[in-house]
Amino acid sequence: MRRIIRPCGLHCIKINHLGVTLGKQEILKDINLHIHCGSLNAVIGRNGAGKSTLIRAILGDIPHTGTIEFKDRENGHIQKLKMGYVPQSMNVEKQTPVSVYDMIAAYQSNVPVFLMRGKKLRGRIEEHLKIFEAEYLLDKQVCNLSGGELQRVLISMALMDNPNLLLLDEPVSGIDQNGMELFYRTIYHLKENYDLAVILISHDLDYVRKYADKVILIDQSVRKQGSVKEVFASPEFCQVFQYGRGED
Amino acid sequence: MEFFSWLQYDFMKFAFLAILIITPLFGLMGTMIVNRKMAFFSDALGHSALTGIAVGVVLGVNNTTISMAVFAVIFALLLNQISSRVSASTDTVISVFSSCSIALGLAILSRGGNFSRYSSILVGDILSITLEEIWYLAGILAVTLLFWGFGFNKLLAVSLNRTLARSRRISAGWMENLFAVLTALIVMVSIKWIGILIINALLILPAASAGNISENMREYHFFAVLFSVFSGILGLLVSYFVNVATGPTIVILASVIYFVTYWWGRKNNV
Numbered sequence: 001m002r003r004i005i006r007p008c009g010l011h012c013i014k015i016n017h018l019g020v021t022l023g024k025q026e027i028l029k030d031i032n033l034h035i036h037c038g039s040l041n042a043v044i045g046r047n048g049a050g051k052s053t054l055i056r057a058i059l060g061d062i063p064h065t066g067t068i069e070f071k072d073r074e075n076g077h078i079q080k081l082k083m084g085y086v087p088q089s090m091n092v093e094k095q096t097p098v099s100v101y102d103m104i105a106a107y108q109s110n111v112p113v114f115l116m117r118g119k120k121l122r123g124r125i126e127e128h129l130k131i132f133e134a135e136y137l138l139d140k141q142v143c144n145l146s147g148g149e150l151q152r153v154l155i156s157m158a159l160m161d162n163p164n165l166l167l168l169d170e171p172v173s174g175i176d177q178n179g180m181e182l183f184y185r186t187i188y189h190l191k192e193n194y195d196l197a198v199i200l201i202s203h204d205l206d207y208v209r210k211y212a213d214k215v216i217l218i219d220q221s222v223r224k225q226g227s228v229k230e231v232f233a234s235p236e237f238c239q240v241f242q243y244g245r246g247e248d
Numbered sequence: 249m250e251f252f253s254w255l256q257y258d259f260m261k262f263a264f265l266a267i268l269i270i271t272p273l274f275g276l277m278g279t280m281i282v283n284r285k286m287a288f289f290s291d292a293l294g295h296s297a298l299t300g301i302a303v304g305v306v307l308g309v310n311n312t313t314i315s316m317a318v319f320a321v322i323f324a325l326l327l328n329q330i331s332s333r334v335s336a337s338t339d340t341v342i343s344v345f346s347s348c349s350i351a352l353g354l355a356i357l358s359r360g361g362n363f364s365r366y367s368s369i370l371v372g373d374i375l376s377i378t379l380e381e382i383w384y385l386a387g388i389l390a391v392t393l394l395f396w397g398f399g400f401n402k403l404l405a406v407s408l409n410r411t412l413a414r415s416r417r418i419s420a421g422w423m424e425n426l427f428a429v430l431t432a433l434i435v436m437v438s439i440k441w442i443g444i445l446i447i448n449a450l451l452i453l454p455a456a457s458a459g460n461i462s463e464n465m466r467e468y469h470f471f472a473v474l475f476s477v478f479s480g481i482l483g484l485l486v487s488y489f490v491n492v493a494t495g496p497t498i499v500i501l502a503s504v505i506y507f508v509t510y511w512w513g514r515k516n517n518v
Contacts, residue, residue, distance in 0.1 A: 056411055059411060059414065059415040060414065060415065061410075061411045061414040061415060083415060085411065085412055085415045087409050087411060087412050090408050090409050091407060091408055091409060092408065095459055095460070095513075096283065096459070097458070097459055097462035097463055097464055097465065097467065097468040098283075098404070098408070098464070098465065099463060099464035099465070101464065102404070102464050102465045103404075103408060105401065106401045106402075106404040106405040106408065107401075107405050107412065107413070107416055109401065110398070110401060111401075112396065112397055112400045112401060113400070113401055113404065113465045113466070114279070114396070114400055114465045114466060114468070114469040115397075115466070115469075116466070117466070139463075139464070141463050141464075142408075
């Protein structure tokens with residue numbers, strides 16, 4: 001098991017004036033966020049509000065304007081930000097011969113996975129899977145994992161290079177109510193015990209209410225951000241979620 | 249009739265050598281083509297060979313292999329670009345371009361009723377390969393092995409999840425284009441020997457068969473190369489003794505392997 005660090009509370013991530021324009025359409029504009037380490041930040045909004053685009057822009061997958069800074073609050077140093085990403089799903093169909101080892105090694109190493117298996121790497125992967133009691137999945141095919149199992153594997157993978165910021169897209173399918181509760185508890189455990197900040201796209205307002213430290217309501221730009229109480233009581237929130245509370 | 253009698257002919261020796269190079273190459277490439285669901289893409293690429301020849305004829309290029317290869321590379325890059333931009337589904341886009349290019353090729357080549365001159369490329373003839381051409385094949389095998397060694401993990405990472413790969417500083421676009429260009433080159437260098445009509449079968453079948461019974465990447469590659477080489481060599485020998493075209497014989501054998509592995513995989517729940 002790897003050393004667990006208490007969040008120091010001294011680092012912060014600042015997103016300044018982030019904007020994304022694809023073609024002629026402005027998808028996000030003037031997003032300003034201040035994320036502290038050890039906090040769970042839930043991004044909510046209706047479908048098509050730009051939640052996934054925000055995450056992809058932060059990751060550098062799509063071009064954006066504005067800046068992302070990672071600061072040490074004590075001495076104001078600017079450091080390189082390490083990000084981990086947990087996608088909603090992977091592109092694997094039934095019968096795809098990709099094992100959990102193959103998947104993780106493809107992202108983590110340059111030793112060709114079709115040729116051989118690195119003992120050292122295998123040990124390292126196993127060690128990280130153990131954190132989420134998923135080491136027994138190492139040789140299973142990715143396409144045969146349940147939704148919850150896949151999430152645990154993906155989170156272990158994201159933690160392998162000690163990220164400062166963990167970005168997650170909440171799974172929407174293949175996970176039952178119990179699995180969802182477990183997913184949120186896992187995230188909660190992470191932010192309590194590791195030195196990292198979490199940004200989570202969420203579709204389930206009940207879980208957000210229960211677990212999030214900070215809520216960011218997005219609709220092209222940041223409509224409202226703050227504590228759960230502040231955002232849930234705001235007129236902007238009522239306006240966005242006036243139909244079908246609890247899902248979007 | 250002695251079993252090794254075929255070795256006394258030079259054309260059989262060359263064909264045998266060529267099979268020994270082409271089949272592992274196709275087995276290897278096939279794994280990624282099947283994984284990335286690019287079967288239709290490689291099929292369209294094969295068909296574009298006709299257009300490549302036609303362009304060569306129009307421009308007065310003597311070596312049609314070069315005009316085919318250049319055209320195929322441009323075609324592959326164009327398809328990649330367009331299918332990532334256009335919102336219509338990829339198979340529709342590919343189909344439109346493929347039909348357009350094949351019609352163009354047929355129209356030009358059939359001008360003056362001369363198409364029969366080119367019909368050999370439809371079926372292919374591995375027995376006519378020369379030593380020099382075998383060297384070309386060996387060269388492209390070397391390039392592929394190099395690319396596979398350095399780029400395979402990245403390619404797999406991109407095909408599993410593009411955003412996740414990008415977040416780890418893997419340039420998805422580059423890997424995808426390199427792979428498409430390599431596929432185009434391999435298809436064009438071997439199309440004279442395998443034939444337009446069946447080249448895709450040779451790319452897809454061994455990998456698909458291997459996928460039926462494999463649980464990880466090592467098994468997948470091992471079986472794909474094994475099935476490909478096996479059906480290649482056996483197909484060459486059978487076609488020699490039974491006196492039928494080599495390409496189709498190889499594909500028939502590869503298909504049989506596919507059905508057997510499908511049945512086996514089902515039975516053993518792989």
